[in-house]
Amino acid sequence: MPRAGLTTDRVVRAGADLADEAGLDAVTLSAVARGFDVKVASLYSHVAGSADLREGIARLALDELADRASDALAGRSGRDALVAFATTYRDYAREHPGRYAATRIPVPADSPAVDAGRRHAALTRSILRGYDLDATASVHAVRLLGSVFHGFADLELSGSFDHSAPPADESWVAILDALDATLRRWPVSPS
Amino acid sequence: MPRAGLTTDRVVRAGADLADEAGLDAVTLSAVARGFDVKVASLYSHVAGSADLREGIARLALDELADRASDALAGRSGRDALVAFATTYRDYAREHPGRYAATRIPVPADSPAVDAGRRHAALTRSILRGYDLDATASVHAVRLLGSVFHGFADLELSGSFDHSAPPADESWVAILDALDATLRRWPVSPS
DNA sequence: GGAGTTGCCTAAAGGTTATAGGAAACGTAC
DNA sequence: GTACGTTTCCTATAACCTTTAGGCAACTCC
Numbered sequence: 001m002p003r004a005g006l007t008t009d010r011v012v013r014a015g016a017d018l019a020d021e022a023g024l025d026a027v028t029l030s031a032v033a034r035g036f037d038v039k040v041a042s043l044y045s046h047v048a049g050s051a052d053l054r055e056g057i058a059r060l061a062l063d064e065l066a067d068r069a070s071d072a073l074a075g076r077s078g079r080d081a082l083v084a085f086a087t088t089y090r091d092y093a094r095e096h097p098g099r100y101a102a103t104r105i106p107v108p109a110d111s112p113a114v115d116a117g118r119r120h121a122a123l124t125r126s127i128l129r130g131y132d133l134d135a136t137a138s139v140h141a142v143r144l145l146g147s148v149f150h151g152f153a154d155l156e157l158s159g160s161f162d163h164s165a166p167p168a169d170e171s172w173v174a175i176l177d178a179l180d181a182t183l184r185r186w187p188v189s190p191s
Numbered sequence: 192m193p194r195a196g197l198t199t200d201r202v203v204r205a206g207a208d209l210a211d212e213a214g215l216d217a218v219t220l221s222a223v224a225r226g227f228d229v230k231v232a233s234l235y236s237h238v239a240g241s242a243d244l245r246e247g248i249a250r251l252a253l254d255e256l257a258d259r260a261s262d263a264l265a266g267r268s269g270r271d272a273l274v275a276f277a278t279t280y281r282d283y284a285r286e287h288p289g290r291y292a293a294t295r296i297p298v299p300a301d302s303p304a305v306d307a308g309r310r311h312a313a314l315t316r317s318i319l320r321g322y323d324l325d326a327t328a329s330v331h332a333v334r335l336l337g338s339v340f341h342g343f344a345d346l347e348l349s350g351s352f353d354h355s356a357p358p359a360d361e362s363w364v365a366i367l368d369a370l371d372a373t374l375r376r377w378p379v380s381p382s
Numbered sequence: 383g384g385a386g387t388t389g390c391c392t393a394a395a396g397g398t399t400a401t402a403g404g405a406a407a408c409g410t411a412c
Numbered sequence: 413g414t415a416c417g418t419t420t421c422c423t424a425t426a427a428c429c430t431t432t433a434g435g436c437a438a439c440t441c442c
Binding site for chain 1: 419420421422423424
């Protein structure tokens with residue numbers, strides 16, 4: 001009997017594709033094995049189990065997303081960088097909902113996915129170079145940006161914006177304008 | 192043999208408690224049945240299955256959260272209302288991580304959980320009465336607030352803020368200040 | 383207290399995860 | 413090209429979770 005040619009990478013990618021098509025919950029070792037026309041036990045040579053597969057998908061997605069964000073940021077600064085970065089996130093989430101969902105599963109502290117997470121933080125920080133923030137304000141701003149990008153993507157994916165006009169695109173532009181203004185005016189003086 | 196006294200409500204609440212203690216993934220009918228010292232099949236008289244149980248937890252959490260938010264908003268307006276509402280969300284997420292996670296599971300369009308979702312949107316809109324926004328800007332602002340509250344809670348729960356100073360509390364205050372300023376100045380004029 | 387309803391049970395079938403151990407395919411060396 | 417060692421994939425097995433079907437006992441109501 002010929003070999004199927006499985007590798008860890010191919011198994012993880014198949015899991016990621018399945019997550020995008022059928023949702024992260026549908027990613028089971030059984031389903032992935034069926035996709036390769038292979039028995040379930042065969043996968044255990046390449047991934048340590050169900051949790052390991054998900055962690056692999058999370059890492060793959062974080063890496064892909066960081067690569068895209070890095071490209072988007074090249075040569076841009078200020079508002080341009082903000083919009084390019086944010087839109088990369090949003091587009092990735094819409095294009096790859098399963099992969100994006102995987103980025104939010106908690107991973108053990110020693111996982112390679114943690115490094116990918118740090119890469120994202122560094123990229124977000126680099127946006128702020130176009131604005132005039134001190135170190136403390138930068139951390140707050142990174143957390144604000146992360147919250148907005150992630151929150152918007154998550155709510156949009158779950159359909160929360162589908163039931164009222166105007167379309168999400170318009171809100172997206174308005175929100176990015178507001179964030180740009182906030183960063184330019186930071187720190188904010190209370191009324 | 193005496194009866195265990197199960198009801199749909201008690202089963203859903205047990206599931207919600209289990210979600211808070213052990214994570215939403217740990218919420219299985221088997222685990223809930225064990226908690227009641229009852230056979231699994233017995234639960235099917237009270238919930239239609241695993242998905243139905245989760246939907247019930249989602250609805251319970253959305254209702255509880257809307258109740259708290261409604262209390263928090265009573266008698267407040269402007270920045271006070273914004274802070275009270277936002278902090279209610281954040282605190283609920285930290286107090287009940289499993290219930291909070293359940294609020295994000297997609298529910299069918301005919302589910303009672305959809306009504307609870309509408310209640311949340313209405314509450315968020317009521318915050319904006321203290322600011323001077325037109326109808327379109329209000330929708331954008333509701334989406335911005337929802338994104339920030341949800342995104343922050345989600346990132347905080349997943350531990351994203353644990354690995355760098357300053358503590359999340361400080362960022363939370365700074366972010367609410369920024370949101371208040373944004374709402375007061377909306378619409379934002381681009382540079 | 384008897385009839386009807388409800389609640390919880392046993393039984394059974396199907397799917398997923400995981401481990402152990404074996405056999406065939408592949409790469410390499412001679 | 414054949415023999416060796418390694419890797420890949422297999423069969424077999426066991427445990428857990430979900431779901432349905434059908435039955436008996438406990439409650440309720442008259």
